[in-house]
Every structure is written in C-alpha cells, then in structure tokens.
Amino acid sequence: MAISMSKKKSKVSKKLETKQHHFSDTILFKILYRIPAAIFLLILIFLWSSSTTIISGKFVHVCVSSRKLNNLYCLSAGTQPNFDIPIQELSNNGPISTNSTSASIKEVVDIVREDPNSIIGNRVQNNGSDDEVAFAVKVVETQLQVQRSWISNKNHAASCEGRGIYVYDLPSKFNKDLVGQCGDMIPWTNVCAYFNNDAMGEPIAKLGNGWYHTHQYALELIFHTRALKHRCRVYNENEAKLFYVPYYGGLDILRWHFKNVSNDVKDTLGLELVKWLENKKPWLKNSGKDHVFVLGKISWDFRRKNDASWGTRFLELDQMQNSMKLLIERQPWHINDIGIPHPTYFHPHSDDDIITWQLNIIRSNRKSLIGFAGAARPDAPENIRSILINQCNSDETKCRFLNCSLGGCDKPESVIELFRDSEFCLQPPGDSPTRKSVFDSLVSGCIPVLFDPFTAYYQYPWHLPEDHSKYSVFIGKEEVREMKVNIVEKLMKVSVREREDMRRFIVYELLPGLVYGDSNSKLEKFQDAFSITINNLLERVNRIE
Incomplete structure (x- = not known):
C-alpha cells in the first residue's frame, strides 16, 4: 500500500511537475514573445514618426529624417522622371506631341541639321538604334x-x-501665403530660415562676403525679389514687353509631396491661377506667349501622368503651352521649357565680390585630384554612384569622398572647401539627371565630370556654352556601369595645361553668369544669371509675330 501510494504519489508528482514545467514555459514564452514584439512596435513607431511613406503608382517612397531636406546633396528630387525618348510621338515631319504648339514644332524642324554633332550621336549609330531615336536626339539638339x-x-x-x-x-495665395507655410511644409524640418534675407538664407561668414545658406528650391523667391527691383520694371501693363507671373509653383507642390492628399487638391492652385490669368487682357492678347513663369523645381514635378500620383499637371495644361517656363531642370522635348542655373550659395553684391572670389579660387592649392560629394543610391541598382564611390575610396590619396548620407554635406562650407581643393568634381545623376552640385563645383573652380548629357549639356543653353569640352569632362555612364573605365586613372591622363585652361575659362568666363547677385546687387562689369536670363527673355518676346 505504501508502495502503491508511493507510486501514485510519484505519478502525481510527475504530472504536477509536467504541468509546472508547461506553465513555466508558457509564461516564459509569453514574456519572451511579448518583449521582442514590444521592441518591434517601438521601432515601427519611431520610424513612422521620423519618416513619411508615399505610395505613387508602382513606387513606394519612404523619406526618413536621416536624409534631411537641409542636407541638400542627399535630398531626393521628389520625382520618378521618365527619360524614355517619346518615339511613339515622333514622325518624319517633327516631334508630334499634344503638348507642343505647331509654331514650336515648325521652328524646330526648320533648322534640323542633316548630321548633328551630338555627344551621343556615335553611340546611337553604333548601337544600331532606330531612326526615331536618332531623330529624337536631333530634335533635342536643334531645340x-x-x-x-x-x-x-x-x-x-x-x-x-x-x-x-x-x-x-x-493674390497672396499664389506666393506669399505659400512661404508662410514653411514651418510644416516638410514633416521633419523647418525651412523658414532658408527664406530669410530675401530667400538667400543665413550668411556664411567663413566663406566671405556674399555667401549664404541658400536652399536649392529658393529660385522662385530670389527671381521674384530681383524682378520687383529691376530698373526696367513698369507699372502700366500697356508699356510692358514681358509679363512675369510670380507663382511659387515649386513651393505649391513641395507642401503636398509628403502629405496624403488627392490629385485634385494638388492641382487646385495651378488651375485657379490659369483661371485668374484668363481674365487678364495681356494674357489673352498673345495667348500667353509673352508671359514667363519661374518654377524652382524640376519640370517632371509639374508633368504628372494620368496613372500617377506624384506632382501636379500644371505644365501639361493646354493653357500653359505657349508661355515660357524657366526651371532648374527642363523637359528636353518642350522648347518653351528653358533651364536656368540652380541657386548656389554665392550671391555677390558688387563686382569686387566676384573678382575677390575669382582670385581666391584661381590661386587655390588643389590638394586632391578628385572630389565627390554625394551618397549612394542602393535602391537604384542602375545608378553608377556606388561604383564611383568604390573607385574613389580605393585611392584616397587622389580622391576625396564626402558622404552626404552621414551628414557630411549639411554644412555648405564643407562642400565648397572640398570643391575648392579638388581639380575635378564627379557629378553623376541623382534622383534626376541634373544636380545643384554641378553649379557649386563650377563656382568653386572645380572641373565637373559629367556622365549624362542631360545633366548639363541639354539643359542650360543660355548659361553654358555649346562646346562642353571648355569647362567639363564627359565619361559615358555605360562605360562606368560596365566597369570599362577607372575614373581616377582616366582623369590622371588630363594634362596640367588642359586643366588650367578649363579652370581659367570656368572662373573668368562662366562663373559671373552662373550666380544670382543679392537683391540689391550693383554689378556693372558682369552680368549675373538673372541679368542674362532677363535679357534673353526680352530678346525672345521681341521676335513674337
């Protein structure tokens, strides 16, 4: 009986022990299960609070605060630009586009050359590309x-x-009220300080007179301020030759980039502006041909396709086809899209400011052969940046890399000092072909190395010469992507004499016309980017029949 009791007790003990183990394991499992879940939840909350997710068509854009908008070299252009040549819209008679006026088409076709001397002409022929592709290139160049x-x-x-x-x-809703939204325009940063000092930003004392912390999207405000003070401004519309519409379209779309709103909301202000203009006699008189808009973002941000959600359709509107549009990046197949320089950090007040800076950079001791300020694009495997970064880091005695993804470019003086100390500056495409950095390098006397003709050669006909070899080195991005060229080795082969000739051309011929003087600038010997643009606009409208 005792044994029997002992056995029974033993069985109960084992059962109880099993239950106790099971109970303990269950509690432990629940604790261990919930702790990672809680941590994971906290991580998700943190990421959500410091980022913005945008679903656009087939793309999901995640903008995390580590790539801040005040880090100008890491800033996404906010687009998915499509650079496919519109072959379906081409014929032997010219570029047939619903967005082109017949007059523009005729003007382009009338001067089409038989054998365009194109930077990519040989590549088109050697690849056996269709005639339509070669013709599209010809159209871009003849425009x-x-x-x-x-x-x-x-x-x-x-x-x-x-x-x-x-x-x-x-009405203020088209410009001033948009500036007033600077505090919450971008979720993770306040951009109001960039709009101080007539949109030039805060002064940068370390770099000298005329240097400011200017935002790359400040062009609309800078141009407006200068136009209001232009000596040829008239207050009677009957005395005017050129009509400037100071709509801050770039700020209009920037405020919606990171908010979940409908396309109708994004398009509202642009449509209201067109309706407002249609009640004005000057607009009706020449169908907007003598009117100009200045838009501080790239053309693609205003050319939303029907099945997409990014940007507005402002430049796709029928009413907007005749007017001239000045942009930091033009759409290559629209003749009334005209590229003008990105605002740099340099805004000289006088001729002496320019001359002083010219002497500074021409005498600069350039310690590095190559400088590169940028960040990789791991989500874009076709982008050549990672290859360039690897080649640069493989020979740090000749190439200096400033990593913008780690905050290296937050201070403009760090970028300018890198460029001022380098012979060549690498300028691969980023989220779109153009880069503000191209102009920062030129203003610093650093020879830009370009990998795509759309980065500069097909963008800025009023401010950069047709002979690109005078101020830059071109290396095809296909060569880089296929590892057929080592950038360091190739640039070492450029002679000292060639470098000096290019630098002198950049510093003495180009630099004054690439910067925007301050709002009260007193330039006499030089024409800045604003003056060149205004004079050419007036030349254009004088030819309107």
Missing part, C-alpha cells in the same frame, strides 16, 4: 539651337525703351 538663337548680344545698360517688364501683383 537647344533655337533657344541659343534667343541669346541677346546687345548692351542693355543704357536704355529700357521697348524693354518694359510687368510683374503681376498676384
């Missing part, structure tokens, strides 16, 4: 020829006769 034909070679210092500029006094 640039048309735009170059509008360059004014006259001396406009003396008279404003026949050169009146009328600045529309728009």
Whole structure:
C-alpha cells in the first residue's frame, strides 16, 4: 500500500511537475514573445514618426529624417522622371506631341541639321538604334539651337525703351501665403530660415562676403525679389514687353509631396491661377506667349501622368503651352521649357565680390585630384554612384569622398572647401539627371565630370556654352556601369595645361553668369544669371509675330 501510494504519489508528482514545467514555459514564452514584439512596435513607431511613406503608382517612397531636406546633396528630387525618348510621338515631319504648339514644332524642324554633332550621336549609330531615336536626339539638339538663337548680344545698360517688364501683383495665395507655410511644409524640418534675407538664407561668414545658406528650391523667391527691383520694371501693363507671373509653383507642390492628399487638391492652385490669368487682357492678347513663369523645381514635378500620383499637371495644361517656363531642370522635348542655373550659395553684391572670389579660387592649392560629394543610391541598382564611390575610396590619396548620407554635406562650407581643393568634381545623376552640385563645383573652380548629357549639356543653353569640352569632362555612364573605365586613372591622363585652361575659362568666363547677385546687387562689369536670363527673355518676346 505504501508502495502503491508511493507510486501514485510519484505519478502525481510527475504530472504536477509536467504541468509546472508547461506553465513555466508558457509564461516564459509569453514574456519572451511579448518583449521582442514590444521592441518591434517601438521601432515601427519611431520610424513612422521620423519618416513619411508615399505610395505613387508602382513606387513606394519612404523619406526618413536621416536624409534631411537641409542636407541638400542627399535630398531626393521628389520625382520618378521618365527619360524614355517619346518615339511613339515622333514622325518624319517633327516631334508630334499634344503638348507642343505647331509654331514650336515648325521652328524646330526648320533648322534640323542633316548630321548633328551630338555627344551621343556615335553611340546611337553604333548601337544600331532606330531612326526615331536618332531623330529624337536631333530634335533635342536643334531645340537647344533655337533657344541659343534667343541669346541677346546687345548692351542693355543704357536704355529700357521697348524693354518694359510687368510683374503681376498676384493674390497672396499664389506666393506669399505659400512661404508662410514653411514651418510644416516638410514633416521633419523647418525651412523658414532658408527664406530669410530675401530667400538667400543665413550668411556664411567663413566663406566671405556674399555667401549664404541658400536652399536649392529658393529660385522662385530670389527671381521674384530681383524682378520687383529691376530698373526696367513698369507699372502700366500697356508699356510692358514681358509679363512675369510670380507663382511659387515649386513651393505649391513641395507642401503636398509628403502629405496624403488627392490629385485634385494638388492641382487646385495651378488651375485657379490659369483661371485668374484668363481674365487678364495681356494674357489673352498673345495667348500667353509673352508671359514667363519661374518654377524652382524640376519640370517632371509639374508633368504628372494620368496613372500617377506624384506632382501636379500644371505644365501639361493646354493653357500653359505657349508661355515660357524657366526651371532648374527642363523637359528636353518642350522648347518653351528653358533651364536656368540652380541657386548656389554665392550671391555677390558688387563686382569686387566676384573678382575677390575669382582670385581666391584661381590661386587655390588643389590638394586632391578628385572630389565627390554625394551618397549612394542602393535602391537604384542602375545608378553608377556606388561604383564611383568604390573607385574613389580605393585611392584616397587622389580622391576625396564626402558622404552626404552621414551628414557630411549639411554644412555648405564643407562642400565648397572640398570643391575648392579638388581639380575635378564627379557629378553623376541623382534622383534626376541634373544636380545643384554641378553649379557649386563650377563656382568653386572645380572641373565637373559629367556622365549624362542631360545633366548639363541639354539643359542650360543660355548659361553654358555649346562646346562642353571648355569647362567639363564627359565619361559615358555605360562605360562606368560596365566597369570599362577607372575614373581616377582616366582623369590622371588630363594634362596640367588642359586643366588650367578649363579652370581659367570656368572662373573668368562662366562663373559671373552662373550666380544670382543679392537683391540689391550693383554689378556693372558682369552680368549675373538673372541679368542674362532677363535679357534673353526680352530678346525672345521681341521676335513674337
């Protein structure tokens, strides 16, 4: 009986022990299970609070605060630009596009050359590409020829006769009210400080007179301020030759980039502006041909496709096809899209400011052969940046890499000092072909190395010469992607004499025309980017029949 009791007790003990183990394991499992879940939940909350997720068509854009908007070299352009050549819209008679006016098409086709001297012409022929592709390249280049034909070679210092500029006094919702939203325009940063000092930003004392912490999207405000003070401004619309519409379209779309709103909301202000203009006699008189808009973002942000959700359709509107649009990046197949320089950090007040800086950079001791300020694009495997970074880091004695993804480019002086100390500056495409960094390198006397003709050669006909070899080195991105070229080795082969010739051309011929003087600038010897643009616009409208 005792044994029996003992056995029974033993069985109960084992059962109880099993239950106790099971109970303990269950509690332990629940604790261990919930702790990682809680941590994971906290991580998700943190990421959500410091990022913005945007679903656009087939793309999901995640903007995390580590790539801040005040880190100008890491900033996404906010687009999915499509650079496919619109072959389906081409014919032997010219580029047939619903967005092109017949006059623009005729103007392009009339001067099409038989054998365009194209930077990518040989590649097109060697690849056996369709005739339509070669023709599309020809169209781009001949459009640039048309735009170059509008360059004014006259001396406009003396008279404003026949050169009146009328600045529309728009309702504040089209400009000033947009600036007032600077505090919450971008979820993770306040951009209001960039709009101080007539949108030049805060001064950078370390770099000297005329240097400011300017935001790359400040062009609309800078241009507006200068236009209001232009000596040929008129207040009677009947005396005007050129009509400037100061709509801050870039800020309009920037405020919606990171908010979940409908396309109708994004398009509202642009449509209201067109309706407002249609009630104005000057707009109706020439169908908007003598009107100009300045948009501080890239053309693709205003050309939303029907099945997409990114950007607005402002530049796709029928009413917007005749007017001239000045942008930091143009759409290559629209002749009335004209590229003008990105704002740099340098805004000289006087000729002496320019001369002082020219002497500074021409005498600079350039310690590095190559400088590169940028960040990799791991989510874009076709982008060549990672290859360039690896090649640069493989020889740190000749190439310096400033990693923008780690905050290295947050301070403009760090970027300018890198460029001022380098012979060549690598300028691969980023989220779109163009880069503000191209102009920062030129202003620093650093020879830009370009990998895509759309980065500069097909963009800025009024401010950069047709002969790109005078100021840059071109290396095809296909060569880099296929590992057929080592950047360091190739640039070492450029002779010292060639480098000096290019640098002198950049510093003395190009630099003054690439910067925007301050709002009260007193330039006499030089024309800055604003003056060149205004003079060429007036030349263009004088040719309107």
